[in-house]
Each structure stands twice: as structure tokens, then as C-alpha cells.
Amino acid sequence: MSVASQKNMSLNIDRLNKDISVFPQVHPVTPDMKITHKGVSRLVMIDRYSFKDTEKVTLTEGDFVVLTIKEDPKFPARGVGFIVSIDWQEKKAEVLVDEEFRSALDDPKEQETGIIRRPLDVIEKPLEIYYEQIAKRNATGLASVEKTEEKRKEWFEKFYNELVNLNFIPAGRVLYGAGAQTDVTYFNCYVMPFVPDSREGISEHRKQVMEIMSRGGGVGTNGSTLRPRNTLAKGVNGKSSGSVSWLDDIAKLTHLVEQGGSRRGAQMIMLADWHPDIVEFIISKMQNPRILRYLLENTEDEQIKKAAKDKLNFKPLTEREEAMYQGVVNYKHIPGYGGFSAEIIKEAEEKLKTGGTYTVHNPDFLTGANISICLTKDFMEAVEKDTEYELRFPAVEKYTKEEMAHYNEKWHEVGDVREWEKQGYAVRTYRKIKARELWNLINICATYSAEPGIFFIDNANEMTNAKAYGQQVVATNPCGGFRLTLNIAG
Template identity: 35%
Template sequence: MYKLEGLAKDVFFDRYTLKDANGKRLEDTPEQMWHRVAKAIASQEKTEVKQQEWETKFYSVLENFNFIPGGRILTGAGSGVPLTLYNCFVIPSPQDNRSGILDSVKLMVEIMSRGGGVGVNLSSIRPRGSYVKGVNGTASGAVSFGALYSFATGLIIQGGSRRGALMLMLDCDHPDIMEFITVKRTMGQITNANLSVCISDSFMEAVKQDKDWDLQWGGKVYKTIKAKELWDAVCDSAWASGEPGLMFKERYNKESNSWYFEDLIATNPCGEQGLPAWGVCNLGAINVSNFVNEDGTFDYGRLGKVARICVRFLDNVVDTTDYFFPENEAAQRRIRRTGLGTMGLADALIKMKVRYGSPESLEIVEKMHQTIRDEAYIASSENAAEKGPFPAFEKDKFLQGKFIQRLPKAIQDMIARNGLRNGVLLTQAPTGTTSILAGASSGIEPVFDFAFQRKDRLGVHTVYHALFKAWKDAHPNETEIPDYFVNAKQLTPEEHVTMQGMIQTYVDSSISKTVNAPHEHTKEQVRDLYMKAYDLGCKGVTYFRDGSRSEAVLTSLSDVKKDETKAAAVAKTPTASEVISPRLRPEKVAGITYKIKTGYGTMFVTVNHDEKGQPFEVFATIGKAGGVFAEESEAICRLVSLALRARLPINTVIEQIKGIRGPMPIFGKNGMILSIPDAIAQVLMQHVQDLESKQTAAQKAQEQATAVAVMQAETEKMAEDTMTATVKKAESKYKLIEASSSVANTGFSPECPECSSIMAMAEGCLTCFGCGYSKCS
């Protein structure tokens, strides 16, 4: 009997065991789940003999988690409940009118309420400022309606049993593209969606040749800019916030096996599956870690045999699942799309004692994925000979496909004879929770960290990666760890993207992977990295610079100890001269009053400033509501004023109160207003922007010089206070890896909403390594 322990056991019981109508568990072991799933998927075979044959084969690959289907398949197959077995969907771009957009949002909510993630391309919506004849006014633009999709997704997060996952996309020639690229720099406008820009080959050529680029919609050119200006904005925003990602959409369509009958308009929330309108994801992963032999060699032969069975399994899913929308069924049955990928890659390389990202690892990984590609296409062609090719198969056109042209000649000839059962076969999807269930590293990602902290009702525990713990237990006195224990943050961004580009050669769809970068990575390096991803043949790229978004920051315990040293220094008993005292309020101060709508009524916020024009205090009055809302606004303003009079930077104050969500968020002229504190933060941001626009160049230079001087002094003091900790950290560079911990003191909590552990960016999505929660699943 397969033994589950720790988090894997918790995940199994919580998410994947069969339960009755009252939530009582009906399965206690993985073997019961494997039998249920194998029987359900094999039921689509035509005869009882075939059903028994394939049930046995399906069980053989499911056993010991050699093959792990998508989570929806594990949960729903054979449950007796009409559930979709698909994890993700792309919906049509909305019609450019109010009813069309609202119908699109409604469709998204319906899909999310059934557990699916959704991708949508908003390029069909006219740009901001366009004339709208029906109302004799102007359009608010694609980005403002993107906020509506985001808000609706937030409601699913609050009210559903499964959190909604959303990908919003916009074409690179849409007139609103600059607003789209930078929207996440303003907290509260789009908070519940991943963002990606759809990039064309012509745009990339324009960037390389420093040409002009037209921003157009509906046949009208709204503005012409330099392509490099847009490219720099994309890269700078990714550097600052980790978004937007890129989908090389034109390349995706040109390279797709479905080039002659489908238009791929967007991807699913994690970016690995480019889909047409009404397209779906049909996912499963082979755990390549299980194919490493005791002597450290890899069993490519067994991998090929398992891949063939997995292709039949996923093809049968197309006929097993329930379809809630006939359009999904029509789109999927036309192509019979599957998404076979891998998990456990990092673990496999560790077992083979090969460093992830090294030239040797690239050779091994290439042979793995070439094996899976070839055997998958052979199996699909054999299945086509038995069951018939996918309905949209046209031999002459299909064989012209760019990916098909790279297949071995023998496989191309086989497809010419038999056809192909599935139009698209391979996808490298994220495997967050299912990889935890299988006890394997996630997808093709390197191990994020070899130790992390997990929180539960008994407290905080250090949990080690299984292979690292085994090595540590076997080498208790060793102070240097082998180089094959390399984590995501130790790899260079170039090593990340090189691995992705190499694997993309053997994947007919795309890949979900995060390119991790150190905090000191520069904007210019991001531009080079994104161009490298394009030149390597990637179909998309997701980038994350350590520390660029406080909600996903992870640090090692050595960093936490350094922080604790600094905190201890700060926490020492201050002398009388060190005590921060707020400035006294003079008899008269000048200020400006702003009017802003909130979900609780109209609020008037007055920002008074000192003799230097800097914000000094804040007052707020909220309509006639009175009661708790007046008390709340007064309490916030008193504390904000105290901080400002104590000379705390206003941006620090804003960071503490912006983005706080209340029960009644509404749309304002600049996006979502989430709560009373968020409204006050938005007013303060507007006030700062107004002040900055009035500053002279000399004033700005003086202010910057002052800030640099203060920062330099604080840095020197910090270095003095923490020198001992710094030296110790340097000395322990090659010592045992320590656990990760949260840095929730950055102004926005990075805690997991389910278990309060830290979260990290992996496979293009925020993921909790403590409980398996993923923002995209």
C-alpha cells in the first residue's frame, strides 16, 4: 500500500478523495482513488474486453503516482457527480458593448463557480476616450472593464469553494496597451488577475530595428510610438511588479498544429495553453522522478511506454467529462486537445546528481522530452487508426505544420497513413497541488527552496525537501552541499529561460514557468532576457524579480536572522534624543479638499501641508453616514496625521493603507475603491502626484539629494549594527540551506489565505509550499 505522509496526506484527504453528499470521506488510500479514476476513464472503450484491458493499463501508470492527471480528473472521474474534468478555459473576446461585456463576465463567473480558470483577450473593447454614439459620450476603455472581470473574480474567491483564476490579455497594438501594462502599479484597480501582453512577430522586428509602431483599433490609428518605447514599458513594469507576462501570440498561431482551422486568442491563467474561443485544457503529468534507477541512470524506455498509455487516457477524458456549455464541447471534440507534460524534473536531476541548468542537465532533459514527444505522437496515430482522427484533421494541411515538420520522418509517414487522434498533444502545465500529492518537484521548475516553514495549529515547523533531508541525514557533519542541490534563486535568469526554450522545442503547445531573478537584476537585463526568450523560440515568458512584489517575497532564514538583528538594534531602549515626536500643529495651515465616492457614501478628504508644501495632516468627512464609518475614517486620519507630523515618508503611509478591501468596493474614475482606508490612500496618491507635477527641477534635485544622503546615513548605521550577522552569513555561504520565512512587514502580507504560510512565485503563479494553495488553481 502506498503510504502518504505529512502535507501529501493532508492534500489527498482534503482535495482528492471521494466524499458523500455530507462530506464524509469514502476513500482512505491512493489505491482506491487510482481504481476509481482508471475504471471511469476506461469506460469509454467500446467493448468490455477493451475496458478491462485499458483499466488495467491506466491503473499501472497511475500507481505510485507515475502519472498524475489534472486535479479535476482526480476529483471528478468516477465520482457520480456531473463535474467538468477540465481545469481551464478561454472564453470569446467580449462584444464591444455593455451587454456583450456583461454577458462575457457572466460566462466567466459561471465557469469559475464550477472550478475552472479563465483566460480572456480584451482587445475587442474599444479604447479609452473613443466616441460612443449610443450614449453620446466616450468609452472608458479595455482596462477599466478588465477591472470588472477582476472584481467578479474576487467575488468567486470570497463566495466559492474554489478560488477563481483569471488571465487578462491585450494585443500589443491596442491603443490602451500602455495603460494595461502599468495598471498593477496602482493598487486596487486589477487585483485578481494575471496580465499578459499578446506580442506579434512584426512588433518584435520593429523593436529590433527601432521602428515606429501604430496603436490602432477598428481600422483607425490612434497613436504612433516607437516600438522600443512600448517594449521598454513592458520590461520595466515586469521588473517592478512581475507583470505583465508575454504571449508571443503570432508565433503561437504559426507554430500550432491547428494553424489552418483555429485562431488562438489567449492563454489559460498560467499561460501554458494557448486556446481558441471556447477552448479547454485537458492536463496530465508524468512524474519523471520515478524513472531514475537506483544507479542514477534514467529509464527512457519505460518513460516512452508510460507516455503512450497516458495519451490514450487523456483522449478518453474528452469523452468522459461533462460539458456545461455546448460551445466547449464542440470546440474540444473538433480537435480532441490533450496536454501531457511532466513533473518531478528537478528531483530527477538531483537523483542523477546533475545540476539543474548545467549543459549535462540540458542534454538529459532534451532526451526526456524528445522521448515523450515521439512516443505521444506514435500513440495518437495508432489510436487514430483504431478510433479515427480528430474531426478537423486534413492530412495535407496538417503535415505542413511547423511542429509536425520537425518530427522524425517515420512518425510523419505514420501520421500520413493513419491520421492523428489529437490535434495538440503536449503541454507543460503547473502541477502545484498534484506534485505535492505525488511528493515530487513541481513541473519543470527547479526546487524553489530546500526548506521552508509551515504553519498549522501546533505552530511553525521547518519542513525539508525529502531528497535534501535524506542527504543531510546521511551526511550530518558535512558543511558543504553538492552543487546539484541548486534552488530557483541560485540559478541565473538565463539558465531558467534556456531550459524553457530547449523544452519548448519538444512541446506543441506551451510552458508554464517562472524565470526567477535576483533583486539586483536590472531593467536592461530584463530587456535582454525577454529578447533571449523570443530568440530561443519560447511562446511566452513570465518573470519575477525577488522582492519586486511584497505579496510574494520569500527569504531564507539567514536573511530573517539578519532582519532580527536589525530589529533588535532598532528595538533597544531609546535615549531621550532618539524618541520620535510629532511636530506641534501651528495655528493656521493651508490645504486642499478632495471629493471621492466610496461604497459608504461620498467622502471629503482634506490634506493640509506644512510650510514646505509637504503633507502634514489629513481629515475626512463621509457624507451623512455617521456611525461606524465616521469613526473609522476619523481613526485612520488621526493615525495618518500622527505619522506625517512625525515626518514618516508619505509613500510609506500610503503603502500601509492602500489596497485594504472592505465589503462594499465600488468603481471610481481611476479604478476600484476598495474601502475607506483605500479611498484615503488614493487621495494621498493624487495629492503627491499634484505636488510632484508642480515641483521645479531644482526642487526635485534637492529632494533627491536629501533622500540619498538620508539613505546613505541609514545604510552605514545598519551596516555597523549588523556587521556580525553579515560576516556570519558570508561564512555560511556553503553551509546547509536554511528554511524560508515570511517578510510580512513590507506593507502587504504575503501570507497564504488558507494556512498563513509564505507564498512564492513558481510556474507563473503565486503558490504556497505550506499547504499547496495556488492563486491560479
């Protein structure tokens, strides 16, 4: 494509309005519209909130599109551009990418020309290219609950005036969903009730999380009501795999569920500081082998050492590898290092010293969620006094049939081992740990992996106005938890 023809690629408003007429939800472009936003803000508006022709029934050459310009499993890059040509048989298209997004392209030729060839699956055609269109759709949707046409028109004008003047900007799920005539949620984030400690309860919780996420909502879950690893499960005469394994299963939904719009799924998963699985939970997302080795060498607590060791994976050098690294090190005292750099020789020495390579087991474990610890006042007092702290859970192994029935019915409504004990039910102390050892573990992991975050759950329940409605704070949504993670990580 010539430079001249590239410059001629621009929005064809008349053709776009003709395409828009196929979609009754979308308002046409009018001459008075001017709000497009700039840079990242424009990309976010177009990518996340604009109504699109997802089935590509109107897609044609010259169309303005948003697409994945760099396909990466963890960090894909999005951008905008214009369709140059479409190969419907191969289901691919050539796109001229806007200049501001070309730096994300890996191929030098693509960077130079801006022309990339991508599958149609990663290309979307936005029909709302001005914020005013989104505001009109939102106002139409929000006013639609009124019973008369007169009232609908009145409230459309009121909503639109506030939205278009940016006096009020709804949450992202409202911007995307209101007036779109789709089954998406108008709420960005949810906090789920405590998870019932049964296969049926976990399955129901998982089902609800999946439904919420499929409609674009983020979810917060507190797994403190799930029994610890190796606790007896009388019904099947076996042992529990533990709260952390079940929470990982729930977290995987983030990767499995395709959300409404292009927003990536979000989950916050929490566990109380008194839960016997808390050490495993904290270490579960540590991806740095050096920090795990540091914990092994500098921690007194045996359970922390075991959790760090279980997370570490060591692959010893083969005889051939050892000989190769030794051969490199032998050039250390030769002028010019025999062509090797000092960095390569240092790396070879390190390999010989450690005797192999350290990696981590289950690197994708719990990656579908941010994690945070629910910190109690009891724990923080133990940290301040440098005393031991009890890791406890309801003594389900000793419960009678009647007590177990009550546990199954009521434990997930209480969700706090301290309150459960106050109500007269037996609680088992699984072990004791020095509070400062646990506190240091939280801080080390948060410093070097940005997780876990911390949530002062007792303070939250003392200060919440939910008490007036007989309710309690169970967890935070992903947005709240993300900020907590940043705070502790500094």
C-alpha cells in the same frame, strides 16, 4: 488534552469505511492500500483531490480532517489534523493539528499544544486518504462510458493499473471530478474566444467564464477586441470606459466564484501591444509607489507619466505629523539619538523630504488574474529599430450603420487590427509611442511586480497546428501565462 491522549489520535479505518458506505462514489480502504504521499504532496492530494463529506453528515470526534489553520484574506494556510471535540451549537470544533503544520500558527499557545478552535465552515472531512481510493474512483468514472458491464470492468482494470502504478497521472480536475458524480469540469484550463465588443457580448463572455470557474476550470481571455477608453459608443451617445475596466470586471469573478474542490480560481487576461489602452493595462497592477514615482521622473512618454500619476495616491503630512517627524529628526545629532534608532530617524527624514505618504489607487485592481501582453513581430521590429509604434483600433466612430453591423458580427472573430485593416475596414491610429519606451515599461513593471508576462502571439500562430483546422491562437490559459510571467521577470 494530555500528551498520551494526543498520541492515541490516529486513523480509525473501520469507522472510516463505515462512513464511506454512505457515499457510493467512494471506494473503501483495503489492506493493500499504501500510497499516501508525504508533506506538501499529501496535503495537496487530501485538500484538492480527495472526495470529502462536505455536508459533514459523518463528522465526529477523532476524525481526520483538512482545514484552514490560518485565516488570511490573501494567503490562508491549510493543514491536516484530528477532531478533538465539536460544538454543534456554536458550529466550531477543536482540532489537533499535525506537527508539520503548526509553524503556520500565529498563537504561541496553539503552536505549543497543536490544539486550535476553528469554525466548521473551514473544516472538511476527506473520505479518500489513500491515492488508491482516488485511482479507483477515477477508473470507475472513466470506464463508465462503456455500454456493457463486461467492458466497464475491463476498462476499470486497465485504467486502474495505469493510475495506481503512477504510469499516468491525470490533470487535477480529472483527479477531483472523475467518478465523483458532480458537475465539475475534467479540464484544468480553457482559452475563451475573443470578447465581442458589446454589452451583450461582454455579459455572455462573463457568464461563460463564471460557469467554467464554478466547475473548477481556469480561464484565459484576450480583451484586445474591446474598444479603448473614451471611444464613442454611438448606441448610447456616450463614451466607453475602456477595455481595462471591463477586463477588471471579468477578473473579479476569481474572487466571487467558489470553485469545485478547494482549488483557488485562476485567470489569465491578455491585451495586444497595438491596443490604445496598453499603457494603462501594463501599469494597472503595479503596487510599488517607488516604481510609479520612478516612471514619473524617468519616462519621456506623457501617457506613461499620466498613467503612473493616476495610479499614485499621495497623502500630505498634517501639521501635527510634520511637527512629530521634525521632533524625531532633531535628535539626530544627540548621542544615542534620544532613544530613537537610526532607522526611525531615517524614516522620519524621508517623510519630511517627500512631504507625505505615497500609496496606490485601486490596489485590488485586476488582482483576480495574471496579465500578459500579446507581442507582435511588428512591435518587436520597432523595438529593434528604435522607431515609433502605432496604437490602433477599428475606427468604430466613423463606421456607417452597415459597417457597424458587420463590425459587431465579425470583429471578434478576427481580433487583430492588422488583419482587420487588410480586409478593407477603416482603422484609427489613436497615438504613436516610441516602441522602446513601451518595451522598457513592460520590463520595469515585470521586474518589480512580476507582471505583465509576455506572449509572442505571432510566433504562436505561425507554429500552432491549429492552422490545419482553420483556427488561431487567441491567448494562453492561466498555466501557460504564469510561466510566461516568470520568464520575463527572470
